[in-house]
Amino acid sequence: MPESTTHSARPSLTLDVPEADVVLYPSFFSTAQADRLLQQLVETTRWRQDSMKMFGELKPLPRLTAWYGDAGARYVYSGIVNEPLPWTTALVEVKDAVESASGVAFNGVLLNRYRDGRDGMGWHADDEPEFGEDPVIASVSFGGTRNFQLKHKRRKELKANVELTHGSLLVMRGGTQANWLHQIPKTAKPVGERLNLTFRRLVVLDE
Numbered sequence: 001m002p003e004s005t006t007h008s009a010r011p012s013l014t015l016d017v018p019e020a021d022v023v024l025y026p027s028f029f030s031t032a033q034a035d036r037l038l039q040q041l042v043e044t045t046r047w048r049q050d051s052m053k054m055f056g057e058l059k060p061l062p063r064l065t066a067w068y069g070d071a072g073a074r075y076v077y078s079g080i081v082n083e084p085l086p087w088t089t090a091l092v093e094v095k096d097a098v099e100s101a102s103g104v105a106f107n108g109v110l111l112n113r114y115r116d117g118r119d120g121m122g123w124h125a126d127d128e129p130e131f132g133e134d135p136v137i138a139s140v141s142f143g144g145t146r147n148f149q150l151k152h153k154r155r156k157e158l159k160a161n162v163e164l165t166h167g168s169l170l171v172m173r174g175g176t177q178a179n180w181l182h183q184i185p186k187t188a189k190p191v192g193e194r195l196n197l198t199f200r201r202l203v204v205l206d207e
């Protein structure tokens with residue numbers, strides 16, 4: 001059976017998160033599309049093992065990463081300078097789909113590869129100045145299901161938790177980065193390898 005290429009008709013679910021705007025499309029990609037893209041992205045991405053200074057010690061990040069984008073879309077976080085690699089065919093396919101669903105033109109994507117439950121990402125907001133005010137971030141997941149947790153920066157009682165499944169799309173907008181933190185906790189449960197792609201729009205200052 002041919003793969004479906006229509007994404008816009010897929011059902012969506014708006015999370016109950018005050019002062020934020022988070023929408024989940026649980027099956028944005030069909031299983032067949034997601035299976036193929038997972039394999040293509042694992043094989044064609046130039047994965048890096050970055051390190052971060054923690055308490056004066058250089059520690060490897062608990063995941064592999066890669067940064068792709070338009071020329072000049074340089075992205076610096078935690079002291080790591082990311083020069084963009086040129087878009088691959090698989091990335092262009094995913095980018096085109098999330099752009100038509102979100103109505104936003106992205107110029108970069110951060111890829112994270114969580115090899116197993118020992119990999120994760122701690123609490124943070126994607127609120128670096130190069131993303132501008134109230135950035136739109138489109139997050140695509142392939143592979144093992146992981147929990148995506150949110151907590152409000154000031155109102156400690158406000159929390160949310162959503163499972164990011166194979167082929168899902170999560171779009172964060174408005175005050176999500178200004179008012180909330182998010183994380184992918186490590187887990188002792190057996191979980192398959194997972195890829196996450198966060199499409200972003202950077203303000204390019206030179207070039």
Ligand SMILES: O=C(O)CCC(=O)C(=O)O
Pocket residue numbers: 110112121126139141148164182183184196198
């Ligand atoms: O892996 C995820 O779902 C989240 C990734 C993330 O928060 C990020 O790349 O900033």
Ligand SMILES: [Fe+2]
Pocket residue numbers: 124125126182
């Ligand atoms: Fe993030």
